[in-house]
Amino acid sequence: MERHNHYETVTEAINQLREKGFDIDFNLNENCIVCHVDQFTADDFEIVEVYRYEGNSDPGDEATVYGIESNTGLKGILVTGDPSSLDSVTLEILQKLGRHIGN
Numbered sequence: 001m002e003r004h005n006h007y008e009t010v011t012e013a014i015n016q017l018r019e020k021g022f023d024i025d026f027n028l029n030e031n032c033i034v035c036h037v038d039q040f041t042a043d044d045f046e047i048v049e050v051y052r053y054e055g056n057s058d059p060g061d062e063a064t065v066y067g068i069e070s071n072t073g074l075k076g077i078l079v080t081g082d083p084s085s086l087d088s089v090t091l092e093i094l095q096k097l098g099r100h101i102g103n
Helices: 010-019 088-098
Strands: 002-004 024-029 032-035 038-040 045-053 063-070 075-080
Touching: 010 045, 010 063, 010 075, 032 088
Parallel strands: 002 045, 024 075
Antiparallel strands: 024 032, 032 038, 045 063, 063 075
16 A cells, blocks of 8 residues: 655645546445445455555544545545544444455
């Protein structure tokens, strides 16, 4: 997994990931990762790239952009906010997803 902080904005990181073929928008929902009507578990994915952004003065401005790939070849983007504002189920999914770190 590659960890990066070198893009100025979240938008720039997302645009660069899209250029690399991460073209699906993933979301977290209860106990799964969602893409349109499809639902996946964290075991179905690995993290390929991570970009972290911290707010200058407000933790609410924090964001993490994940480039993730499924075991079936789906590549997409998952964006999360400030970890302190995430519910326990979302945190559990992110921790589980973090165990599937790619090379």
